Each structure stands twice: as C-alpha cells, then as structure tokens.
Amino acid sequence: METLTIAQLGNPILRKHAAPLSAGQYQDFAPFFKALQHKMLEHNGVGIAAPQVNESIRAFIVASRPNPRYPDAPMMEPTLMLNPEIVWASESMEKDWEGCLSIPGIRALVNRHSHIEVRYDTLEGKEVKTQMEGFIARIFQHELDHLNGLVFLDQAE
Ligand SMILES: O=C(O)C[C@@H](Cc1ccccc1)C(=O)SCC(=O)c1ccccc1
Numbered sequence: 001m002e003t004l005t006i007a008q009l010g011n012p013i014l015r016k017h018a019a020p021l022s023a024g025q026y027q028d029f030a031p032f033f034k035a036l037q038h039k040m041l042e043h044n045g046v047g048i049a050a051p052q053v054n055e056s057i058r059a060f061i062v063a064s065r066p067n068p069r070y071p072d073a074p075m076m077e078p079t080l081m082l083n084p085e086i087v088w089a090s091e092s093m094e095k096d097w098e099g100c101l102s103i104p105g106i107r108a109l110v111n112r113h114s115h116i117e118v119r120y121d122t123l124e125g126k127e128v129k130t131q132m133e134g135f136i137a138r139i140f141q142h143e144l145d146h147l148n149g150l151v152f153l154d155q156a157e
C-alpha cells in the first residue's frame with residue numbers, strides 16, 4: 001500500500017484542473033485507488049479526491065455515512081467515481097456545513113444544489129447515471145470541485 005500524504009491548502013496541485021482518465025488506464029490505477037480509499041478512511045473522511053493526494057486525475061471516492069453533523073446521512077459503501085460529471089442540477093440550493101481534509105480544523109457553510117443528476121464510470125469501465133440529493137449530493141459537488149481546482153472556502157457563505 002503506497003503511503004499517500006494529503007495536500008494542504010496552498011499546495012498548487014489543489015488549484016489545477018485534473019486530467020480525465022482514458023478507460024484503458026482505469027485498471028492501471030487500481031492500486032492507487034485502493035490507497036486513496038485507505039487514506040480517506042484513515043482520516044475519517046466521507047469523500048476524497050485524487051488531487052488531494054497529489055494525483056491530478058479526474059477520480060474521487062464518495063463515502064457518506066451517518067455522523068454527528070448529518071445523523072440521517074445515508075450509509076453507503078465507499079464508491080469510486082471515474083471521470084465524474086454533473087449532467088443536471090436543481091435550481092434549488094441548500095446551505096450546510098462542510099469540512100475538507102486539505103483544510104483541517106475549518107468548517108464553513110456552503111451553498112450546494114439540493115438535487116443533481118450525475119454520471120461516472122466504475123473501475124470496470126461501466127457507465128453509471130444516477131440522481132443524488134442531500135448529503136451525498138453535497139459530497140459529490142465538494143469532490144467535483146477538487147477536480148476543477150476549487151475548494152469549499154471559495155464558495156463559503
Ligand atoms: O476534503 C474532502 O474532500 C473530504 C471531506 C468531504 C466532505 C465533508 C463534508 C461535506 C462535504 C464533503 C471530508 O470528509 S472532511 C471530514 C469531515 O469534516 C466530515 C466528516 C463527516 C461529516 C462531515 C464532515
């Protein structure tokens with residue numbers, strides 16, 4: 001298991017637009033994605049994006065779970081999402097608290113779309129299209145920002 005370190009705010013990699021992966025590369029990155037998930041769990045994250053561990057590629061993990069801040073958050077298996085996109089976003093927005101593994105100790109209120117429709121590829125190269133709402137939609141938007149060189153403080157209220 002390669003040891004990864006989490007880039008902190010100020011590291012220019014967090015401000016880059018991450019590169020898409022070609023389907024032929026998915027399996028090559030399998031060991032890295034295992035290490036990425038391990039790192040997220042080590043830090044009790046509910047998500048993590050590849051650029052946060054210095055790999056500027058369009059991949060992240062979403063792993064919602066109930067927690068003190070979001071007691072009714074759904075429990076979901078950590079899900080790896082490759083080349084993820086939002087294909088539709090609701091007009092309605094919701095403000096709630098977020099944290100970031102790259103900006104420890106800071107919480108901020110962030111406005112996010114309350115409902116989104118997303119698409120992404122799985123490691124096996126299968127395309128998934130699905131709707132998200134609530135805390136999962138929030139995590140997805142937070143992680144997608146990381147792929148586009150944004151952090152939650154950029155749109156904090
Ligand atoms: O930096 C990351 O991408 C991980 C981040 C994801 C995230 C948390 C809260 C809202 C949206 C996205 C974290 O997991 S930070 C860890 C943490 O602060 C937290 C954990 C559980 C619930 C809420 C925050």
Ligand SMILES: [Zn+2]
Pocket residue numbers: 099100101102142146152
């Ligand atoms: Zn973050």
